[in-house]
Amino acid sequence: MFERQYFSNRKYTLKKELVGRHVLEVLRWASKEMGKDLLIGQGKRALDVGCAYGYISHVLTVLGYETFGTDISNWGIKQAKNQTNGQFLVSDVQTSLPFKPQTFDLVTCFDVLEHLGHPEAALSGMFEACKGALICTTPNKTVEKPVRKLTRDYDETHVSVKSEAEWKKSITENLGGAGMNLASFFDCPVRFGGKLFFKLFNVPRFGLTVRIVVWK
Secondary structure, X not given: OOOHHHHHHOOHHHOHHHHHHHHHHHHHHHHHHHOOOOOOOOXXXXXXXXXXXXXXXXXXXXXXXXXEEEEOOHHHHHHHHHHOOOEEEEOOOOOOOOOOOOOEEEEXXXXXXXXXXXXXXXXXXXXXXXXXXXXXXXXXXXXXXXXXXXXXXXXXXXXXXXXHHHHHHHHHHHOOOOEEEEEEEEEEEXXXXXXXXXXXXEOOOOOOEXXXXXXX
């Protein structure tokens, strides 16, 4: 399902800069919530789950992390290996991750949970693999469908979409951890004069994207 045609239909190759900006903004937000600068990766390991073409892995590598990426898509992993440094392998996060517990200082999972039939299993596996922070983003069920259909950007493969409150309940029951925070945001990218401008709006309960950070 998530092979060449899927990425082609969504013009994924045009989204590298947008993905990179989004990742940095989320890392800044998570750093503030934790009181720890996640933008400093020297001497640390990071894992990006659902890495696709490796755009997020590239950002993590530039920040200094020794970076690993996994994805269920053979096509995505092939592109990641061709486009950025890092170690990439095909793996289904819902069953298991091929890493020992507490291997990574940072685990990221951007816009993946909504595609999974068993997101709680994925969250548990990712949290087990990390010794620091787990960061996820996922659409907010409260507003996603009407907004995405209005903008003709709705993805029928989103089978596990939850509200901010539902994710909080699920994570509290399944992960625990030393700390946790969730927030809903509208990320509004605008390109003007060849430059990409990024405006963020924290909209409790009704933001389009739910940001999640859990740490040990």
